[in-house]
Amino acid sequence: MRIGITVLSIISFVLSVAFITDYYKLEYAEYFPEPLYNFEKNPLTTEKVTLGQALFYDPILSEDNTISCSSCHSPYNAFAHTDHDLSHGIRDSIGTRNAPALFNLAWHESFMWDGAINHLDMQSLAPISHPGEMGETIKNVVEKLQYKAIYPPLFLKAFGDSTVTGEHVLKALAQFQLTLVSDGAKYDAVKRGEVTFSPQEANGYALFQKHCNSCHTEPLFTNGQFANNGLPVDTTLNDYGRWIITKKSEDSLLFKVPTLRNLSYTFPYMHDGRFRKIRHVLNHYTEGIHLTSTTAKQLKENLELTSNEKTDLVAFLLTLDDKNFVFDQKHQYPKAILN
Amino acid sequence: MRYIACHVFLLCVTYLSAQSSEFFINFQPTFEGEVVVYNEENRLEKDGDIQIETLKFYISNIELFNGDQLVFSEKDSYHLLDIESPESFSLDLNTPPKLSFTSIKFDVGVDSLTNVSGAFGGDLDPTNGMYWTWQSGYINFKLEGVATDCPARHNRFVYHIGGYEAPHRPLQTIELGIETDTEIAIEISMDKIFETINVAEQYHIMRPGEEALAFSKLFTSIFSISK
Numbered sequence: 001m002r003i004g005i006t007v008l009s010i011i012s013f014v015l016s017v018a019f020i021t022d023y024y025k026l027e028y029a030e031y032f033p034e035p036l037y038n039f040e041k042n043p044l045t046t047e048k049v050t051l052g053q054a055l056f057y058d059p060i061l062s063e064d065n066t067i068s069c070s071s072c073h074s075p076y077n078a079f080a081h082t083d084h085d086l087s088h089g090i091r092d093s094i095g096t097r098n099a100p101a102l103f104n105l106a107w108h109e110s111f112m113w114d115g116a117i118n119h120l121d122m123q124s125l126a127p128i129s130h131p132g133e134m135g136e137t138i139k140n141v142v143e144k145l146q147y148k149a150i151y152p153p154l155f156l157k158a159f160g161d162s163t164v165t166g167e168h169v170l171k172a173l174a175q176f177q178l179t180l181v182s183d184g185a186k187y188d189a190v191k192r193g194e195v196t197f198s199p200q201e202a203n204g205y206a207l208f209q210k211h212c213n214s215c216h217t218e219p220l221f222t223n224g225q226f227a228n229n230g231l232p233v234d235t236t237l238n239d240y241g242r243w244i245i246t247k248k249s250e251d252s253l254l255f256k257v258p259t260l261r262n263l264s265y266t267f268p269y270m271h272d273g274r275f276r277k278i279r280h281v282l283n284h285y286t287e288g289i290h291l292t293s294t295t296a297k298q299l300k301e302n303l304e305l306t307s308n309e310k311t312d313l314v315a316f317l318l319t320l321d322d323k324n325f326v327f328d329q330k331h332q333y334p335k336a337i338l339n
Numbered sequence: 340m341r342y343i344a345c346h347v348f349l350l351c352v353t354y355l356s357a358q359s360s361e362f363f364i365n366f367q368p369t370f371e372g373e374v375v376v377y378n379e380e381n382r383l384e385k386d387g388d389i390q391i392e393t394l395k396f397y398i399s400n401i402e403l404f405n406g407d408q409l410v411f412s413e414k415d416s417y418h419l420l421d422i423e424s425p426e427s428f429s430l431d432l433n434t435p436p437k438l439s440f441t442s443i444k445f446d447v448g449v450d451s452l453t454n455v456s457g458a459f460g461g462d463l464d465p466t467n468g469m470y471w472t473w474q475s476g477y478i479n480f481k482l483e484g485v486a487t488d489c490p491a492r493h494n495r496f497v498y499h500i501g502g503y504e505a506p507h508r509p510l511q512t513i514e515l516g517i518e519t520d521t522e523i524a525i526e527i528s529m530d531k532i533f534e535t536i537n538v539a540e541q542y543h544i545m546r547p548g549e550e551a552l553a554f555s556k557l558f559t560s561i562f563s564i565s566k
Contacts, residue, residue: 041457118475121457125465129472139466166466170458245474247548 022046024175026106029183031191031219035106037120037178042171044178047158052176054154054337055169060144062090062134069127069173072099075332078262078325079103079180085273093132096237098273100258101266103182103325109224113255113271114241120174138166145169150337180331182261183219184324191219197319203309204316211285211303215257215296221320226254227296230289234272241271252294261320278317282310360436362403363522364443366420366428367565368394370529375422389533393483394422395469397449397462401432403440410440417449419462419469443517447558448479448510454503476501476547479509479555486538496538500554502547509547509555513562524565531561 024044026035055061059068067090073079079102086094097113111117117126127133128141145151145164152162159168189195197205208216217223226242233239233253242254255271269275275284285303289295305313325331367374370391398418403411411434420427453459454476469478478501485494500509517523535557544550 038456116474118455119457122465122470122475125470125472137468138472139468142466165460166464167458167460170465174457 024049024179026178026181028106028181029188029191029219032104032183033107033220036109037106037174042121042174044175045158047154048172048175049179050334050337051154051158052172052174053331053334054150055145055173056176057333057338060148061128061136061141063136063140064090066090067134069124070333072127072133073102076265076326077101078182078265078322080266082265082267085268089130089133090135095130095132096239097271098268101262102177103180103261104220104259105180106178107220107224110256114243114245115226115256116245120177121170124170124173138169141169142166154337180325182322182325185261185322186319188219188322190319198315200312200315201319202316204312204314207305207309207313208316211298211305212260214298216260221260222257224257226251226256228253228255228292228294228299229285230291230295230299231270231274231284232288232290234274237272239271250294253292254294260317262322262326263317264321265326278314279310282313286310360434360438362432362434362438362520364401364430364432365522365524366398366430366527367524368422368428368527368529372530375529388488389484389486389538391422391482391484391529393481394529396420396447396480397469397477398430399446399449401430401443401445403432403434403438404442404444405440410438411435416445417453417459417462419467421467439520441516442514443523444512444514446510446512447555447562448501449477449503450510451503451508453477471499471501471546474546476503480558482532486542488539489542490539491542496542497545498536498543498554499545500551502551504547507547507549507552509552511555511558513559515562515564517564526563526565528561528563532557 022045024046026039026044028035056069059065059071061068070079072081072084072088074081081088081099085098086096089095100113105111105120108120109115111120111123112126117123125138128136128138142164145155151164155164155168156162158172161168186195186197186201190197196202215223215225215227215229228241231253240252242251242256243249245251263269263278267276267278269278269281275281282305285299286305287302289299289302291300369375375391396419398420399416401413401416401418402409411432413432418427418430422428449463453463458465463477465472469481470476471478478499480498480500482496482498482500484496486496487494489496491497502509515525536554541550544554
């Protein structure tokens with residue numbers, strides 16, 4: 001009797017798994033490292049990604065139903081917020097930091113400029129709850145979604161349960177964001193041996209490897225660590241970065257090293273959006289380094305780059321623009337669901 | 340079809356697991372020596388200088404020992420106890436039949452691994468209000484209320500104790516000897532907290548750090564088996 005039941009339960013388990021899952025295969029360049037996100041705990045499926053995409057673009061996540069994730073993370077800006085140095089939330093609140101671009105998140109060790117968030121699943125709680133961003137609570141979001149007709153069926157398809165929960169909202173949002181992979185720039189085509197750099201780009205690449213790669217490490221163009229790259233404090237913001245989280249003096253003014261992919265789409269630059277042009281960033285590294293006890297050792301002195309070298313370096317950085325990613329319809333507003 | 344399959348599976352699992360006995364634990368917060376009851380005005384029943392409005396905490400990783408030997412450890416052992424839902428203070432463990440044990444061990448809070456492993460449901464769901472939003476991490480223990488001596492706005496004190504990164508890891512393990520194997524009551528003495536914490540001086544703890552760590556050390560003395 002007992003054996004019979006066990007066998008039956010195993011069969012029905014296998015059946016139920018086979019029916020539910022429509023796995024989504026995450027594609028990325030073969031020279032990318034292994035992702036850090038634990039997909040075993042939240043395996044990608046087409047249904048969950050679709051649900052996450054709807055949530056990402058739906059202003060229902062904000063208190064007054066006016067701001068969605070995409071208000072600050074626009075697909076046409078590689079999911080950053082162009083033109084705004086500081087983020088812009090509900091009732092025209094202005095935040096204290098620049099909205100970063102969102103892609104290759106499966107390779108992030110931590111999130112936010114100061115690493116306040118340790119896991120992509122939990123990241124969405126921050127903007128949802130921030131009074132100046134979406135001003136909501138996850139509890140209310142769950143209730144609102146339960147009563148909006150399109151959602152219970154989407155949750156049912158994705159999680160086999162039409163009851164909306166905080167866990168499922170967060171996991172679906174993470175899933176959509178995990179599918180944002182940028183590996184289709186000219187740099188990548190060169191890596192794959194399909195094209196070659198121009199002499200100018202090649203010279204820029206050499207300069208990049210010499211001066212920048214220790215922090216903005218290939219092929220993701222970030223080492224995922226925190227560093228003080230010599231920016232003087234903006235005294236209207238007094239943002240001490242990583243120190244806010246750890247309260248350790250050696251972390252004062254350290255910010256997470258951002259990726260350099262898609263710079264043409266993600267200006268303005270730095271945690272407070274202080275530079276509008278790549279050229280201004282380079283001028284910072286050659287003339288503007290502000291020395292404090294935590295300034296990175298590679299940047300204790302201004303870098304020496306001639307004007308021509310800067311031009312070459314910019315030419316190389318532009319090979320990291322990934323049009324295929326930025327204009328990929330797949331990641332954009334899900335008209336069919338949200339209309 | 341898949342839902343039917345799921346249900347058959349669940350039924351089988353329920354059948355197989357129904358073959359165990361149960362061990363009940365009742366947690367009883369006490370204040371001024373009496374068991375506190377949650378009443379309609381959202382307050383713990385007690386007149387006096389301190390009124391507790393929120394008491395919410397995690398009990399996790401429950402284990403039973405016979406002497407030094409581990410005889411039972413609860414699966415997915417995370418319980419949110421909330422004074423606003425008195426039933427959450429009674430836990431039943433699905434122990435195997437005829438199990439003997441002499442002590443119980445549990446943690447107050449949520450372990451570090453769970454803190455860094457993303458979203459969970461049930462008692463760990465972030466809709467329960469026990470997860471910080473501006474910085475990752477569970478709140479292990481929440482105690483809020485009003486005290487005549489508290490100089491804060493509206494005399495409110497707020498203690499949110501949590502953190503998962505060394506050296507400020509306030510997860511505390513409690514170990515208590517027990518004599519029966521069917522039901523126990525565990526007293527949680529609020530008095531012991533207010534004997535040490537002076538609401539007139541320390542009334543806001545809302546982030547991981549030294550203060551939260553020091554507060555959490557009190558947990559090791561507030562739990563005891565009621566006789």
